[in-house]
Amino acid sequence: MCRRRWPERSRTTCAPGTNATYTGRDVILAEVSEQEIAGVRQASPGGLALHEADLATLALARRQSPDLVLTDDLATRQAVEAQGQLPMSSVGVLLRAYKAGILDAVALDRGLEGLLVHSTLYLSPNFKTYVRRLIAEMITE
Amino acid sequence: MADMTATLQLPIAQELDFLIQRTGQDELTLLSQAMRLGLGLLYRQTAEQAFIDGTLTLGEAIAALGSQRVNEVEYAKQALAQDVRRGLGL
Numbered sequence: 686m687c688r689r690r691w692p693e694r695s696r697t698t699c700a701p702g703t704n705a706t707y708t709g710r711d712v713i714l715a716e717v718s719e720q721e722i723a724g725v726r727q728a729s730p731g732g733l734a735l736h737e738a739d740l741a742t743l744a745l746a747r748r749q750s751p752d753l754v755l756t757d758d759l760a761t762r763q764a765v766e767a768q769g770q771l772p773m774s775s776v777g778v779l780l781r782a783y784k785a786g787i788l789d790a791v792a793l794d795r796g797l798e799g800l801l802v803h804s805t806l807y808l809s810p811n812f813k814t815y816v817r818r819l820i821a822e823m824i825t826e
Numbered sequence: 827m828a829d830m831t832a833t834l835q836l837p838i839a840q841e842l843d844f845l846i847q848r849t850g851q852d853e854l855t856l857l858s859q860a861m862r863l864g865l866g867l868l869y870r871q872t873a874e875q876a877f878i879d880g881t882l883t884l885g886e887a888i889a890a891l892g893s894q895r896v897n898e899v900e901y902a903k904q905a906l907a908q909d910v911r912r913g914l915g916l
Contacts, residue, residue: 753912759898759901759902759905762905763901771912772905773909773912773913774905774906774909776906776909776910776913777908777909777910777912777913778913779913780909780910780913780914781912781913781915783913784913784914784915811871811874811875811878812878812902812903812906814878814879815878815879815903815906816906816910819906819907819910820910820914823910823911823914823916824914
């Protein structure tokens with residue numbers, strides 16, 4: 686596991702080729718063992734199509750108990766909830782950035798467009814109008 | 827415009843020739859099958875969009891998409907609503 690606080694790049698101990706964007710937060714890279722993955726596979730609700738990377742995410746979430754677990758995969762999201770943790774998709778991350786003043790309205794809109802039009806995940810273009818309506822409704826609440 | 831149409835038609839003709847050779851089915855059978863498949867896909871896409879937009883009832887959506895897909899779409903809608911709320915800190 687390695688930890689880096691950008692922009693202190695010179696002191697990082699991460700493997701070469703690791704990328705991160707400066708957000709003022711730590712970026713932590715962690716390894717997940719096969720044993721942990723097997724444990725999560727066994728504990729996850731049946732019928733969910735979880736891949737190795739999803740299981741590793743779940744194992745890491747179990748180990749570190751973060752406030753939020755980021756995923757754009759619906760099956761992983763269900764498994765995160767089954768673990769008693771809070772999931773959040775990229776839509777939520779973009780809105781947090783907007784709320785925090787890191788993104789302006791134009792950048793938020795561009796980001797949502799990228800997610801909802803070009804993503805191959807469940808965030809398909811069909812949800813574009815729905816998400817924009819939700820945001821408009823909640824901002825005016 | 828005419829050039830573009832010709833360009834677009836060429837791969838379809840090639841695909842059709844390929845299918846005729848490979849399946850042994852005639853052109854009319856293959857085209858009617860393609861029409862059914864294409865219309866089915868458009869129908870499901872439109873029904874899903876209408877359900878997400880709230881202009882199709884649950885019962886109509888289940889009839890068009892099947893209960894498994896409707897459950898997935900409902901869960902995705904609920905997930906997005908949660909994320910928007912959490913993202914905005916509400």
